Amino acid sequence: MKELAGTLHRLRRAHRYRSRRVLDGAQGPEIAMAGRRWLNFCSNDYLGLAADARVVAALRDGAARFGAGSGAAHLVCGHGAAHHRLEEMLADFTGRQRALLFSTGYMANLGVISALAGRGDDLLADRLCHASLLDGALLSRARLRRYPHLDAAALDEALARDGAGRIRLVITEGVFSMDGDMAPLAKIARQCRARDTWLMVDDAHGLGVLGPRGGGTTAHFGLSPQDVPVLVGTLGKALGTAGAFVAGDEDLVEYLIQHARTYLYTTALPPAVAHATCTSLTLARDEHWRRDRLQALCRRFLHGARQLDLSLPPALQAEPAGENDPPLVPIFPLLAGEDARALRWSEALARRGILVTAIRPPTVPEGSARLRITLSAAHHEEHVDRLLDSLAQLGRSLHES
Secondary structure, three states: OHHHHHHHHHHHHOOOOOOOOOEOOOOOOEEEEOOEEEEEOOOOOOOOOOOOHHHHHHHHHHHHHHOOOOOOEHHHHHOOHHHHHHHHHHHHHHOOOEEEEEOOHHHHHHHHHHHHOOOOOEEEEEOOOOHHHHHHHHHHOOEEEEEOOOOHHHHHHHHHHHOOOOEEEEEEEOEOOOOOOEOOHHHHHHHHHHOOOEEEEEOOOOOOOOOHHHOOHHHHOOOOOOOOOEEEEEOOOOOOOOOEEEEEOHHHHHHHHHHOHHHHOOEOOOHHHHHHHHHHHHHHHHOOHHHHHHHHHHHHHHHHHHHOOOOOOHHHHOOOOOOOOOOOOOEEEEEEEOHHHHHHHHHHHHOOOEEOOEEOOOOOOOOOEEEEEEOOOOOOHHHHHHHHHHHHHHOHHHHHO
């Protein structure tokens, strides 16, 4: 075990050692941890549904009706009525023929990519795609190539160079989780359709947040199921519960039921969680005020961050163009560059009772360590103002440390 100890020592010296935090209560804008209260600005609970009383009540009701666990894989005897109802609701929500539940978003991406591509196939993926998408590509044994982040022109050149039929799948996120930027999906979808290539979009951070009724990035761009034939979403972010799904046409879902190993060979999501998600999905779809409130809080934070001249990405530093400016994503990277600097910033905020995690490689590229600030519809204006005030008080350390 000496080599393991040595690796851990090197991680500590490189400021890349990661430690878990133990929360003492429910997820929310204010959390209990280590005997004190914290303002939480690093959760993905974008709509504030994780601790909503109606979702919690539905979870209790689901446990009373269906028990605590599913007992088996979906194809054995673990696929219950709650799972089936949620899949039907997700298909309707996304405008697809079918949806298929997975236990986690990671498992969804591994299962979908490795089922749809294999040896002899080519995959093209955005360079900043999530680790689960890259791991799915590696597991498939297809040839993976990565195009520059958000560069639709480079993607089009790659598609044209390789010719129709060689590229099995183009893979991108809808909203990129560490940068908070949106893929140019309308352009990418046109390019893929012109080259007869499947497009897979992981919309984990867009679902519920963007588009009419919270339909996500694809809904924001007005894209059809034919434009995006493979759509992946998670339930543990804006929808506030746990699990994931893939949505598409009848043949896609039936094919994945037969071939996606992370669906075939794992215990189904607890049916109580699926039951609770039916409630949170309804709330996310119908309570438009959550997205309106989230946008207002995002604008408030961005305005204050610009006034403080914080080290935001260039796209967020630019002034809005007008009424037709795209909606804001509730992910704001505060770029530090060096790992140690990001840690110092996070620790300085922690001393003020504000929780913002330092994000370091390999989660982000080398030299791009950052604080990842996220907002929720459950936050209040005074929460945002307190965060901005704390960032202002850090002043010199944010610019010079």
